[in-house]
Amino acid sequence: MASHAITEVQHVEENYLEVKSRWRGIFAWIFSTDHKRIGILYLVSSLTFFVVAATIGIFMRLEQLTMGETLMSPDVYNRLFTLHGVIMIFLLIIPGIPATFGNFFLPIQIGAKDVAFPRLNLLSWWLYIIGAILAITTLFLPGSLPDTGWTFYVPYAVRTGSNVALAVFAAFILGFSSILTGLNFLTTIHRLRAPGMTWHRLPLFVWALYATAWIQILATPMVGITLLLIIFERVLNIGIFDPTQGGDPILFQHLFWIYSHPAVYIMVLPGFGVVSEIIPTFSRRTIFGYKLIAYSSLSIALFGSLVWGHHMFVSGESDTANIIFSFLTFFIAVPTAIKVFNWTATLYKGSIALEPPMLYVLSSIFLFAIGGFTGLMQATLPIDVHVHDTYFVVGHFHYTMFGGTIWVMLAGLLYWFPKMTGRMYNKKVAYLAWPFMFIGFNVLYGTMMYMGWKGMPRRYYDHLPEFHTDHVIATVGSWLLYIGILILLGNLVYALYRGAKAPDNPWGGATLEWKTTSPPPLENFTQEPVIKHEPYYFREEDNG
Amino acid sequence: MGASNFTNQVDNVFLFILVISVVLLIGITAAMIYFVIKYRRSKHPNPVDIHGNVLLEVVWTVVPFFIVMGFFYYGVVDYREMRNIPEDAMEVEVMGRMWSWMYTYPNGVQTDTLYVPLNKPIKLKIKSVDVIHSFYVPAFRIKQDAVPGMETKMWFKAQQEGQFQVMCAEYCGDRHSYMYSQVHVLPEDEFERWYASAAAEVETFAQAQEGAEVDEAARLEKLVKQGQRLIKTKGCIACHTLDGSRLVGPSFKGIWGKTETVIANGEEKTIVVDEAYLRRSMLEPNVEIVKGYPPAMPPQGSILNEQEIQAIIEFLKTLKAEQ
Ligand code: HEM
C-alpha cells in the first residue's frame, strides 16, 4: 500500500486476523472471544446454511417441474420443505444480520473495543452450532427429519412418526443463542459507547439492533416455552394441545405466533438498519429524518408484538379477534412505509454512486415494497381467507424475508467485505450477478404469487394440471436466481484469496468503522475515538 | 357473475388494493431511479445535506395511515358478510380426515362430493377427526380450517352451475396434496331429485341392516353395494387402492383370505385375513401393522358404525385372494 503513506503509519498495529492467540488454526476462531472473529464465524456458518437450504429449494422446485413424482416421494418432499424452512428461519435469518454484521460492527460503530460480555458472545455461537448439529442429527435417527413444516403445528406434530422432538429441542437451544446475543447487544449499547456517542449520534444500524435486541429478549422465551410444551406433549403425552385428551390445538398456534410474529421483526429490523447505513454512504449526504427512522424501529418492535393473530384468520379464531388483529396489522404498515419514504428522500440531492452495495440495496427496497404491499392484501380479511396457506403467502414471505432481509444481508456483505477481510472483490462480477438474481427472483416468486392467487395451496407435493405452466416458469426462475447467488458468493470467496488489498475507506463512508484500518486491529481503534458529529457527516473532518 | 356470492367481492377488494399498491410502487421506484440518475456523482459531485422536513414527514405518516385504514374498512365490511350466516341456510357437515373430505346432509346422506343447489345459502359446519385440515374452494374464495375437537363454520351461495375444486389448504401429511374433493352445483330441481334418491338409498341400506329383507342374497348384495360406496365416502380410498397399486396402505385387491405378515407388539406373525381381522384392522389398526407399512391408519370407530363395518367387510369379501 505504497500509495497510502499516511495510513501506512497506522498499520503498525496488527489487524485482528494476524493477532496470535494461544490457539492455532481453526481453534483460533472457534475459541476466540473477539467480537470480529465471532461475527465472521457466524457469517461463514450462516452463509453455508444459506447455500445448503437454497440448494434444497432448488430440489423442491425440480420436483414441481412435472406432475406426479419427478425426483422424490411426498415423504421426502415434506421433509425437504421443513428442513428448508427450519434452516432459513432458525439458522439463517433469525441469527442473520445481528449475529454476523451486528457482532462485527456494533462495537466498532459505537467506538467500543468489544461487546459487553465477550465470553457470553462465544457461548451464543456455540449454542447456535449445537442447535444446528442437533437438528441435523435427526436425519440419522429413526423417524428421520421432521415433516411438519417449520411451524410444527399440532396435532400433526404430535402424531407424525418423524423425529419432531429433537428438532424442536434444537430450535429451543437456538432460542437461547438469540436471547444471549440480544442481551449482550443491549448492554453494549447502553454501557460501552465512546465519548461523545450520544443516543442521537448512534448510527441507525445500531438503533435497529437495539430495537431487535428487545424483541429477542422479550419474545424468544415465549417460543422456548411453546417448544418445550410440544416435547412434553410428544414424550409424556400430557395433552395440552391434543384434542383427544382435552387439549386445544389453537392454543399452540397462539403461543407459536406470539413469538414467531415478533420474530419477523427480528428478521427484518436489522436489515432496515443496514439499508440506513448504505444509502447515506453512497449518496454522500446525511439520512433524511434520522429520528423518525430510529423511532419507527422502536414502534415496529412494540406494535409487532401485538399482531400475531393475523396468521390465524381462518383457524377458527373469533371474528372480533380477527378484526382487531387486522386493524393492528395495518397500523404497523405505517412505520414501515415511513422508512421507505425517508430512504427515497435521502437520495434527493445526494451525490450518488451506484456501486454494487447500493445497487443491491435499492433493488431490495423494491422487492421489499412488493412484499409489503402483498402483506397489506393479506391483512385484509376477505382476501386472506382466499390466499391464506397458498403460494401467494409463499411468494409474499420470500419477497419480504429473502427480497428484504437476505438481499440486504448480501448488500451488507458487499459493503463491509473490504473492511472485514481487507480485500476488495471484483465489482464487475458483483454487477454481473445482479440481473440473474433480480430477474430470477421475480420470475420465481412473482409466479408463485400469481398461482397462489389462482388457488395453488402451499406445501403441496403435487399439483393440478391448471397450475402446471406456472410451476415450470417458477422453476426456471429458481435456476436463474441460484446461478446469481453462486456468482455473487463465488466472487467473494475468490476475492478472499486473490482479491486486491482494500483501502481503509473504499466507499467514503462516515461511520466509525471506516475510520479504522481494513481489517481493524484487535481492539478496533488505535486510539479511542471521540465523536463530535451525527453519524452521517460527510464534510471534511476538522479533527484530523 | 362469480362462482359464489363472495367471488366478485373478494376480487374487487383485491383489485382496489392492487391498483393503489401498483401506483405507489411505481411512484417510489420511479423516484428512486430518477434521483439515482439525476444526482449521479459524475453530474452532481456536491451533495446537499437535508436533515428532514417536518411537514413532509407528517404527510407521509398521515397519508399512508388513511390509505391503510381505507383498506381495513373495505375488508371488514366484506368480512362481516362472510361471517354473517343467513338463518335459512341449508346445513351440511364437512368432515376432514387424512386425506379425504366427507359431507353429511341433514337427512343423513353421506357423500365424498359436496352437492349443492344453485343460489341457495349453504352453511358448512366443519370438523376434523385427526389433525388440522383446511376446507378450501378457490373458485368460491372461501376457506376455513377443520380443527379436531372443535366446530368451525362458514357459508356461501353458489351462483354458477358446474363442478369446483375442493382442496385441503392446511398441511396434513403425506397425501395432503391429494386431499381433493369437488363441489357440484346443481339447479335446484336437479338437486332435489338427487337429494331424494340419495335418501332413498340410505333407506334401503338401513333395511339391509335390519334384516327386513326376506331374501338373504338380496340383502348381501345391498350390503356389498353399500360397502363399495362406503370405502369412497369414508375416505378409505385415500390410502387404499382397488387395483393393486400401493398408496399409504396396502391395496384391497385380493385381500380376502390372503395370508399376510403383520407386526404385533414388535413381533412378526402370519395371519389369514378373515372377518375378525378386518374388523380389528378398522377399529384398532395399530395393533397389528401390516409388514412394510407405516402405522398411519387412524382408528375408524368414530366414523363407522357397526352396520357400516359389516357392509365394508361384505364388500371386501368379494375381493378374494388368488388361490
Ligand atoms: C434459491 C433460493 C430459494 C428457493 C429456490 C426457495 C424455494 C422454496 C420453495 C419451493 C418452498 C416451498 C413452498 C411450498 O410448497 O410451500 C419454500 C418454502 C419456504 N422458504 Fe424458500 N426458497 C429460497 C430461499 C429462501 C430464503 C432465503 C428464505 C428465508 C430467508 C426462505 C424461507 C422459506 C420458508 C420459511 C419456507 C416455508 C417452509 C414451510 O412451509 O415450512 N426461502 N422455499
Ligand SMILES: [Cu+2]
Ligand atoms: Cu388436510
